[in-house]
Amino acid sequence: KQISTDMETLTKEIGRFAENKKLEIETLKIRENYRKEFIGNVSHELKTPLFTVQGYILTLLDGAMKDKKVRKKYLKRAEKGVERLIYIVKDLDMITKLEVGGLSLNKTDFDIVKLIKNVFDLLEMKASKKHIVLTFDKEYASQVLVYGDEERLQQVLTNLIVNAIKYGKKDGTIEVSVEHLIKNKVIVRVTDNGEGIEKEHIPRLFERFYRVDKSGSRKEGGSGLGLAIVKHIVEAHNEKIYVESQFGIGSEFSFTLEKAK
Numbered sequence: 508k509q510i511s512t513d514m515e516t517l518t519k520e521i522g523r524f525a526e527n528k529k530l531e532i533e534t535l536k537i538r539e540n541y542r543k544e545f546i547g548n549v550s551h552e553l554k555t556p557l558f559t560v561q562g563y564i565l566t567l568l569d570g571a572m573k574d575k576k577v578r579k580k581y582l583k584r585a586e587k588g589v590e591r592l593i594y595i596v597k598d599l600d601m602i603t604k605l606e607v608g609g610l611s612l613n614k615t616d617f618d619i620v621k622l623i624k625n626v627f628d629l630l631e632m633k634a635s636k637k638h639i640v641l642t643f644d645k646e647y648a649s650q651v652l653v654y655g656d657e658e659r660l661q662q663v664l665t666n667l668i669v670n671a672i673k674y675g676k677k678d679g680t681i682e683v684s685v686e687h688l689i690k691n692k693v694i695v696r697v698t699d700n701g702e703g704i705e706k707e708h709i710p711r712l713f714e715r716f717y718r719v720d721k722s723g724s725r726k727e728g729g730s731g732l733g734l735a736i737v738k739h740i741v742e743a744h745n746e747k748i749y750v751e752s753q754f755g756i757g758s759e760f761s762f763t764l765e766k767a768k
């Protein structure tokens with residue numbers, strides 16, 4: 508009897524051991540696939556600008572170098588390609604840090620209205636190329652002190668406003684507003700009257716490398732990481748990010764922040 512009980516325990520233990528190993532292998536497989544997919548996406552993102560830069564250099568070497576005007580034009584375009592590569596690499600660096608949780612927040616009290624206006628100053632040129640006007644909701648124009656990592660939140664605002672410009676229509680308007688919510692929160696909204704997003708894409712929008720219109724978005728530049736970075740930073744603050752959009756009418760991205768005490 509003793510022997511059969513021992514055998515039963517042993518069998519159960521072997522079963523448990525095998526089950527655990529199976530789970531471990533599954534986890535490793537998922538991680539391996541994730542890694543492969545990430546590398547695949549990265550090479551894909553880098554390929555286009557790399558080929559573009561190579562194209563201009565080859566044309567220059569092929570004889571375009573001789574003409575001073577053409578030389579300058581092609582060198583400028585190659586430089587633009589390199590600039591794009593730098594943006595992509597910076598975004599990749601940021602998303603990697605955020606995903607492994609290695610980015611610590613440096614929280615202070617600061618004026619979110621002033622930050623919005625700084626970001627406007629930096630993006631005014633980009634917007635004016637599409638005749639887009641950047642406006643700030645006047646009702647809340649005085650200072651609003653919040654508590655968070657100013658540098659990271661500048662990145663959040665920049666990414667959202669850059670998207671609003673990229674996917675906004677010519678002669679459009681982008682409005683940013685800050686509203687007081689109940690308790691100790693404010694909500695920052697970035698609203699555009701651009702192309703909008705179809706419902707089916709909304710749930711996947713914040714995934715890294717996810718794009719609605721693959722060719723169109725790539726033409727606009729960017730790494731496909733902008734919104735993934737935004738989500739990570741907002742959630743690292745224990746805050747929420749929302750999106751509402753109507754196809755053909757426009758989109759509104761908003762996020763909450765904690766007021767300074």
Ligand code: ADP
Pocket residue numbers: 670671673674675699701702703704712716717718719720724725728729730731732733734735758
């Ligand atoms: P990308 O570098 O492609 O802009 P993002 O992560 O910033 O990457 O955005 C992901 C996708 O979400 C974009 O490719 C675009 O299709 C869509 N998108 C983001 N912001 C907007 C917006 N304001 N209006 C319409 N579509 C948007």
